[in-house]
Amino acid sequence: MGTPAKHPRAVPRHLQAAVSTVSTAQILRASGYSAAEPAALRALSDIAGRYIASLGRAAAAFAEARGRTEPNVADAVLALEEHALGGFPGASDPTRPLLCSGALAELAQFVAAVREVPFAKPLPRRDSGCGSGNGWESFAAAGREPPLSHVPQWLPCFPEGWEERLRVRCQEAANDEKDTGQVVTVMNGNGKRGMPENREKLSFRFGQKRQRVKPSDKHGGAFERFTKQGENSLSIECISSASNLVMGP
Amino acid sequence: MLGSVVRKIPDELVEHYLGRSGFHCPDLRLTRLVAVATQKFLSDIASDSLQHCKARVAAPIKDNKSKQPKDKRLVLTMDDLSKALREHGVNLKHPEYFADSPSAGMAPSTREE
Numbered sequence A: 001m002g003t004p005a006k007h008p009r010a011v012p013r014h015l016q017a018a019v020s021t022v023s024t025a026q027i028l029r030a031s032g033y034s035a036a037e038p039a040a041l042r043a044l045s046d047i048a049g050r051y052i053a054s055l056g057r058a059a060a061a062f063a064e065a066r067g068r069t070e071p072n073v074a075d076a077v078l079a080l081e082e083h084a085l086g087g088f089p090g091a092s093d094p095t096r097p098l099l100c101s102g103a104l105a106e107l108a109q110f111v112a113a114v115r116e117v118p119f120a121k122p123l124p125r126r127d128s129g130c131g132s133g134n135g136w137e138s139f140a141a142a143g144r145e146p147p148l149s150h151v152p153q154w155l156p157c158f159p160e161g162w163e164e165r166l167r168v169r170c171q172e173a174a175n176d177e178k179d180t181g182q183v184v185t186v187m188n189g190n191g192k193r194g195m196p197e198n199r200e201k202l203s204f205r206f207g208q209k210r211q212r213v214k215p216s217d218k219h220g221g222a223f224e225r226f227t228k229q230g231e232n233s234l235s236i237e238c239i240s241s242a243s244n245l246v247m248g249p
Numbered sequence B: 001m002l003g004s005v006v007r008k009i010p011d012e013l014v015e016h017y018l019g020r021s022g023f024h025c026p027d028l029r030l031t032r033l034v035a036v037a038t039q040k041f042l043s044d045i046a047s048d049s050l051q052h053c054k055a056r057v058a059a060p061i062k063d064n065k066s067k068q069p070k071d072k073r074l075v076l077t078m079d080d081l082s083k084a085l086r087e088h089g090v091n092l093k094h095p096e097y098f099a100d101s102p103s104a105g106m107a108p109s110t111r112e113e
Helices: A013-031 A038-065 A073-083 A102-113 A162-177 B011-020 B028-058 B068-072 B078-086
Strands: A201-205 A235-239
Touching: A013 A038, A013 B011, A013 B028, A038 A073, A038 B011, A038 B028, A038 B078, A073 A102, A073 B028, A102 B028, B011 B028, B028 B078
Parallel strands: none
Antiparallel strands: A201 A235
16 A cells, blocks of 8 residues: 555544534635535535545555655646546647646636635644654664564564553453453332343353243344254243342342 | 645645555645645535525526525535536435434425425
């Protein structure tokens, strides 16, 4: 996919949607609209994002077709010409000079015609504080040995504090596996533990063949596949007495 | 040309979308070029749908009504937007209502146009 992006998540998803919505609203306002339906605004801002991505994809494809990993202005102009669905002046000439392209001329006309309005609010610029322009540095380039023997030197450096995070995550995983023995019960409006009357209690047990019970209709037939018994298959046992229910503290 | 450009679409947003499609370029001018191209695209769509909106307003006009009150509130509707987008190669279909209750969509004459 070419060079890796600067950050895996430079802009979170909601922020990017909100920012593109604001930009689109400003552009609509500049075109003469005083209001917009929310669905229409969201759709148009999504389309704007997709258009940018499409231009980027086309430019990257043109660059890679010529053996380069980073697109330059020629690739960008070719991408623009490809996206001009209504055509542009000079499209019929295959030997046309790229930098004098008709698509660029139309763009220049647009720039000359539009008024000056900056973006509504300044955006935080996520600059990479360390490493090269690509945002990451390999162990070999940093002159460090990888902390674990199976990690090759040409991979990027581990982020700061990875040992702490790993320890915390292992601890959390160990805590989750512990069985606290609690059962979550539904509370009624008056604070008591609520249970619908005449409710069948279900339990699942592996391995042994139990008495086959026809699934009740109130489950919508969802458990039908469990009634086909195999050697070591899951079976459903209906317990009608309330004494088998485990109540948590 | 880019020196006098008006930047409604911030560079960070453009870089994010370009990064997602594999366009990594340290040159800021290219990013601005893409931003201006997108802005032009959106303005074209906006002006096309504005024409549709004005055409719709002008059509049912009667002699005793004046055009002024309707011109003050130009609202972008999904209908105008989908018509404008069709000419740019985007198919946008929007359901008019979601049938969540028996009375939804039953009285189209009372729906506000």
